[in-house]
Amino acid sequence: MRYAETGFRLEVDLTRGSIQKVPTEPSWTEMFLGGQGTAAKILWDRVGPEVQAFDPENLLIFTAGLLVGTPVPGANRTVVNTISPQTGLYAHSIFGAFFGPELKHAGYDQIVFRGKAPDLVYLWIHNDKVELRDATHLRGKGAQETARLIREELGVPEAQVAAIGLAGENRVYMATIEHSSASASRGVGAVMGDKRLKAIAVRGTQDLQLAKPEEIFRLSLDMFKAISENPFTGDIMAHEDDEEFHVDNFAWGNARKRIKGFWNKEREERWKKISESVRLRWTGCYNCPKDCHQAIKVPGHETYFQKCYSKLTYAMAAYKEIDFNYQILAKTQAYGLDGFSTPQVLAFAVELYEAGILTDEDLPGFPEDNGDRFFYLLEKIVRREGVGDALANGVYHAARQIGRGAEKYDHNTMKKFEQVPLKLKMINFPYFLMYATGEKMNITQIEGSYPQVPIADKKEREEFVKRWEAAPERFKKWYLEWEPRTHPPLEAAVHICDWNETMHYIDDAIGMCAFLSSFRGQFGGQPPYHIYNLPKFIAAAAGIELTPQELWNLARRNRNLIRAINVRRGLRRKDEKPPEDHWQIRDPEKEQKVLSDYYTFKGWTQDGIPTIGTLEKLGLADVAEDLVRRGILSEDDREPVFQDVSA
Amino acid sequence: MTEKCLIKTIKVDPDKCIGCRACELACSAFHAKPRYSSANPARSRIRVVFDELNDIYFPIRSVAYTPAECAGRHAYVLQGKEYPECAFCGNICPSRDYFYEPDSKLPLKCDMCESTPELEEPVCVAVCRVNALTYEVREEEVAAGEEGPDELEIGLEALADEYGLDKVLDAVARIAGKG
Numbered sequence: 144m145r146y147a148e149t150g151f152r153l154e155v156d157l158t159r160g161s162i163q164k165v166p167t168e169p170s171w172t173e174m175f176l177g178g179q180g181t182a183a184k185i186l187w188d189r190v191g192p193e194v195q196a197f198d199p200e201n202l203l204i205f206t207a208g209l210l211v212g213t214p215v216p217g218a219n220r221t222v223v224n225t226i227s228p229q230t231g232l233y234a235h236s237i238f239g240a241f242f243g244p245e246l247k248h249a250g251y252d253q254i255v256f257r258g259k260a261p262d263l264v265y266l267w268i269h270n271d272k273v274e275l276r277d278a279t280h281l282r283g284k285g286a287q288e289t290a291r292l293i294r295e296e297l298g299v300p301e302a303q304v305a306a307i308g309l310a311g312e313n314r315v316y317m318a319t320i321e322h323s324s325a326s327a328s329r330g331v332g333a334v335m336g337d338k339r340l341k342a343i344a345v346r347g348t349q350d351l352q353l354a355k356p357e358e359i360f361r362l363s364l365d366m367f368k369a370i371s372e373n374p375f376t377g378d379i380m381a382h383e384d385d386e387e388f389h390v391d392n393f394a395w396g397n398a399r400k401r402i403k404g405f406w407n408k409e410r411e412e413r414w415k416k417i418s419e420s421v422r423l424r425w426t427g428c429y430n431c432p433k434d435c436h437q438a439i440k441v442p443g444h445e446t447y448f449q450k451c452y453s454k455l456t457y458a459m460a461a462y463k464e465i466d467f468n469y470q471i472l473a474k475t476q477a478y479g480l481d482g483f484s485t486p487q488v489l490a491f492a493v494e495l496y497e498a499g500i501l502t503d504e505d506l507p508g509f510p511e512d513n514g515d516r517f518f519y520l521l522e523k524i525v526r527r528e529g530v531g532d533a534l535a536n537g538v539y540h541a542a543r544q545i546g547r548g549a550e551k552y553d554h555n556t557m558k559k560f561e562q563v564p565l566k567l568k569m570i571n572f573p574y575f576l577m578y579a580t581g582e583k584m585n586i587t588q589i590e591g592s593y594p595q596v597p598i599a600d601k602k603e604r605e606e607f608v609k610r611w612e613a614a615p616e617r618f619k620k621w622y623l624e625w626e627p628r629t630h631p632p633l634e635a636a637v638h639i640c641d642w643n644e645t646m647h648y649i650d651d652a653i654g655m656c657a658f659l660s661s662f663r664g665q666f667g668g669q670p671p672y673h674i675y676n677l678p679k680f681i682a683a684a685a686g687i688e689l690t691p692q693e694l695w696n697l698a699r700r701n702r703n704l705i706r707a708i709n710v711r712r713g714l715r716r717k718d719e720k721p722p723e724d725h726w727q728i729r730d731p732e733k734e735q736k737v738l739s740d741y742y743t744f745k746g747w748t749q750d751g752i753p754t755i756g757t758l759e760k761l762g763l764a765d766v767a768e769d770l771v772r773r774g775i776l777s778e779d780d781r782e783p784v785f786q787d788v789s790a
Numbered sequence: 791m792t793e794k795c796l797i798k799t800i801k802v803d804p805d806k807c808i809g810c811r812a813c814e815l816a817c818s819a820f821h822a823k824p825r826y827s828s829a830n831p832a833r834s835r836i837r838v839v840f841d842e843l844n845d846i847y848f849p850i851r852s853v854a855y856t857p858a859e860c861a862g863r864h865a866y867v868l869q870g871k872e873y874p875e876c877a878f879c880g881n882i883c884p885s886r887d888y889f890y891e892p893d894s895k896l897p898l899k900c901d902m903c904e905s906t907p908e909l910e911e912p913v914c915v916a917v918c919r920v921n922a923l924t925y926e927v928r929e930e931e932v933a934a935g936e937e938g939p940d941e942l943e944i945g946l947e948a949l950a951d952e953y954g955l956d957k958v959l960d961a962v963a964r965i966a967g968k969g
Binding site: 212213214216241244248287291299300301323324347348349350351353356357359360364367368371423424425426427428429430431432434438440445446448 | 816
C-alpha cells in the first residue's frame, strides 16, 4: 500500500502524442521522499549533460510533493523542474494554490513531459482519462484567460489549470507558469513554451490513502489552528502597508541605488489607498488558513493575483510608485513573467539606452517616461521583436548578445541568473555561502531558518532562544553570543547555510509552503513546521518513519543529487560567487576560507564536487560511478566525507 | 400542532472567504467511513463555488435532493457582481456536478455533522478561521411532523429515479430475503 502518494506518474511524449501511466518506484520515495527529490532522480537518470534546455530530450517535470493532497495544512506545492535555458543548469520552481492536490486526487504524483508537440496543445487529465488537446485557438492568450477558456470548453469549472502566456510561448527566459493565485518562476515557462505545451488542466475525484488517517487528522486540525494563530507565519509583509523594509533597503533601478528616506507617512497613506482601490480580496492556498495573495482588478484588465514582493519590484526598477506596479502586473501576469527577474531586465535595458549602448535605432519611438519605457520594452520582449529578442534571454545573455560594452551593466546576476536587487555594506558570511553555493538561483529559496539579524538586547535574545523549538542546539549557542553588527564564527556560517538550505530541501520534497516552514524561522523564530515536528506528519500521512536526523540526511541526499546534476553540467567552484557589488566591503580571503570549509563540511572536493565517499554514504554510489566514468571525479576522490550533524 | 425544534444555521459571509477549501476537506474527512479514512473534496457536502476572475468565492452546502432541474435558472447580480447560475442554491440537482459521491454518483447531503458525542459546531465551521462560516442554533416552534429525509432515504430516491422504484423495491426485497 502506498500512502500520501498515488504511486503513479504520467509520462507524456509530446512529439509522438503518447501518454503512459507508469507505476513509480517505492524505493525512490524512501530515498528522495518526492517532489523535487524524485524529479531530480529522473533528471539525473534521463537528462545527460549533453542535453540542452530546448532539446526535445529535455524533460519538464511537474511533481506534487509527498504530503500534497493529504490533510496536512499548507502542503499544497507543485514543484517544476527542468534544465534552464538561462543557466544551463537544473531549474527549480515551486507553486501553490490548488493544482497539486487536484493532480493527486486524479491519481498521479508527477507528470513528465518529453519531446515537442508539432503545434500548441494542452493536456487534460480527468482521473483515468488523459488526453492531449489542440490549443492553437489559445495562442497568444493570457495565462489567466487561458485557464478560463479551458474550463469553459471542457465544461468543468472545477478543473485546475496551469498555463503559460505569450512569454512562455515565445520562450522568453523569464517566463512563468501561472496557476490560480500562484506562479512557477525562474524560467520554467520557457521550456513549457518550447515544448508547445500551452497548459495542463486537471480534475481529480479519487481518494488518497493515508497511513494513519485519524492521527493525521488530529495533528492537522491542531496545526491548522496553530498556523492561523501564529503571527510569524504566512507572507506577513504582504499584508503590511508599511513598505519601509523593502523600499528603503532594496536597490532601485537596475539594482543600483538605495533611496533612504523615500518612505514617509504621506506615501504610506497614498499607497494604502491605491492598494485598497484595486484589491478584490485576500486569498489563500489549498488547506491553509493564511491569506497571502491579493486578487487585483485594474480597470480594463483581467483579474490577476499579486504575491510576495512583486508588489514593488516593477515600481522600484522603474523608479515609479505603486500604482504603476499594479498596472504593469496586469500585463506581466497575463503574459506570464517572473516578477523578480523581469523588472531587472527592463531596468537594465533602460540603463543601456541612457548609456547610449541601445539607441533610437534599436528602440524606435522609445518614450521619455520610465514607466512608459517599461511598457514599451515589455511588448518587445514578449514578442521577441528587435532588441527584445536579446532581452528575452535575461540580463546575462542579453548583455553579451548586445555587446558594445553592455556586459558592464550586467552586475546583479549570478550563475547567469538575476538576483534580488540588494546592495549591502558589509560582507555577511552565511549569506555569502547561501548565494555562492545555492542550486536554486534565488536567495529566497535558500535562506530562512536562522535569523537575519540578532536581537540587540541580550535578555530578549535569551527569551527568544527559550522559545526556539525549531533550532538544533548548536544554533542556540551561536545566536546567544551574536552581538549586532558582528560576524558569527565561520563555523557557524557553514552550519547556518546548511540548516537554511536543508529545510528548503525538505519542504520542496514534501510540498510544504516555505512561508510556514523553511522561510519563516528567520523572522520571529517560530515556524509552525520544523525539523522536529515534520517527521510525525510524514509518518502519519505517508507511513514513512524518520527521525529528525534521518530526515536531515534525506534532504542532504537530495541536495547532493541536485549538486551532481549541476556538476555534471559543468558547475564548479569558479562559478560560486555572488554578484561582485552585492557587498561594498568584502573579505576575499575569509570568503574563500569559509567556502572551503563549507565544501569540506559537505563532503565535497575543493572544486565543489561531492566525493565518492559522500555519495556512497548517501546511497548514491551510481552517481559517484557516473562522475568517475566522466572523469569529473577520480578514483582517489573518496574524501572528505560529509560531516554528520545532529538534528 | 407545533413542537419545539432546534434550528441549526450556518451563516455564510462570502466576502470573508479566502478560498482555502479547508471546509471541503474537513467535511469529506468527517463523513468518510470509517471516519477520517479519506480526505477528498470531491466527496464534500460543502463546496466553495469559485470564479476567481469574477471574485466569486461562495461556500454552499447540499440541502436537498432533486431528480430534475428547476424550471429556469436563477442568476443574481448583487452590488454589481454577477454570481454564477445557481451559486446560492444548495440543491443536489442534475444541472451540475456538486454533491454527488464520485464513485456511486449517489447524492451527498449535509447533516450538520450530527454525531455522538455531539460536536460544538459542524466541522466546516470549526476549520473556517476567517469566519466566512459561522454557526448559530436557536429554538423555534415549528409545525409538528416528520424530519426531512436523511441521506439513506435520498440515496434510495436517487436509485429509484435512476432504475425505477419497482426494481429498487425488488432488489431491497431480495436483499432482505437473503438476510
